[in-house]
Amino acid sequence: MIRCYHERPQDLLSAVHRSDIDWLESNVRHLNVDWQTCxxxxxxxxxxxxxxxxxxxxxxxxxxxxxxxxxxxxQNLDGKRPLHSAVQASHLPIVKILLDHGVTVDPLKRADWTPLMLACTKKNLQIVKYLISHGANVRLVNKDGWTSFHLACREGTEAVILYLLELDGSLWNTVSNNGRTPLHTAAMHGRKSTIQLLLSRGNYAADEADACGNTPLMEALRMGHVEIAEMLISDHQASLFAKDKTGRMGLHIAAEAGQLEVVQLLMEKYSVDVNLLSDTGLTALHCAAKEGQLSVVDALLNMGCNIDTQDENGRTALWLACGGRKSMCVKKLLQLGAQDIADNKGTLPSQLMSF
Known part of the structure; x- marks a missing residue:
């Protein structure tokens, strides 16, 4: 009797998952399976x-x-088609079979990822080449404005990056919706060889900023990539005093992120003033205290940072630590002499958090 196979689709899918073709032959071959609902x-x-x-x-x-x-x-519930799944699993023979059956080579998963983009994250040059040979568009962008080249730079796969540049030498100049270049991406993810390659192939401005004013150097400092930061400073003439949209510089950003090694490097090797002020009057101590970065707070004070500097709103590092309820930083600041100073509206740190 011919019937639709719908009672236990998990059995069928489990057999496919374990590549049990004998089970499929015995249990499914002579049934009228509604594959699209299974x-x-x-x-x-x-x-x-x-x-x-x-x-x-x-x-x-x-x-x-x-x-x-x-x-x-x-598509599955995540918007992926079988080609996405094959690429994500790095199965080139499956990719070839699907493309030979005429599937779309550049479907966007919920306007987000094409198979080529996924291939670039998997560092699989063979699949990258095969998709492109079947018409995959290297300049296609997702909803965030990222291209396959951005993703290749994120992963730092030199062979893929070089291949894409051979196809289109101007790919280094792609920019995402929020103004991020491949150089920003490589700096954030600590891809030293990728940065060297990009600087040799592209004409990036020394302090090219994204929509938030972040430069590639700021991204390296934020993530604690000391070697990359030094390379950008020495080889790319990136400035430690470039400002983001809030007027903060590299020292403020590194302190906020708790990057102690970076903070020490900036002051010891590059002589950055420990009391350097942002456009709104913040010191690195303000930034570290607000986020509870205890080791950085301790180091900054040992290096001579003024403990009671007030920003344009009258807030001290102690005020921000209390506002963020960073109890360990509050304790450290009080131990080292921080005063209970009111901000411009008359609010005391001790009113924000009892100590």
Whole structure:
């Protein structure tokens, strides 16, 4: 008796996952399966998604020969198609089979990721080349304005980056919706060789800022990438005194992020003033205390940072630590002599947090 296979789709999908073609032959072959509704309850994956993830070409071929080709372009609950799944799992033979069956090469997963973008995050040059040979667009952008090249720079895969630049030498100059260049991305993720490659191939301004005013050097300082920061300063003439949109400089940013090694480097090697003020009157001590960065607070005070400096709103480091309820920093500041000074509105630190 021919019937639709819908009672226990998880059994079928489990067999596909474990590449059990004998089970499929015995239990499914002679049934009228509604493949498009036979999906995983939580992910929405079809049998093709599961086969693509598992990487078994024999099972994939069996599915395509037994009616599952209707799911070639079906999306799961995350917007992925089987091609996305194959690329994400780095299964080149599956990618080839799907493309040979005419699937769309550049589908966007909820306007976010194309298969080529996923391939660039997986560092798989073979899949990158194969997708491009089938028409994948290297300049396609997702909803955030990222290209495959941005993602390749994030991962730092030199072979992929070089290949993309061979196809389009101007890719270094792509900018995301928030103004971030591939150099920003590589600096944030600590990709030294990628930065060297980008600086040799591109014409980046020394202090090119994104929409928030962040430069690549600021990203390296924020993330504690000391070697990259030094390279950007020496080889790219990046300025330690460039300001973000709030008027903060590298020292303030590193202190806020708790990057003690960076803070020490800036003052010891580059002679940055420990009392350097942002446009709103913040010192590095303000920034560190607000975020509870105890080791940085301690170091800044040992290096001579004024403990009771007030910003344009009259707030001291103690005021900000109390406002953020950073009890350990409050205790340290009080031990070292911080005063209970009111801000411009008359609010005392001790009113924000009892000590």
């Amino acid at each position: 999906v995983h309850s939580k992910s929405g994956d079809t049998a093709l998604h599961v086969a693509a993830q598992a990487g078994c070409t024999q099972v994939l071929g069996w599915l395509l020969s037994n009616g599952c080709d209707c799911c070639l372009e079906q």
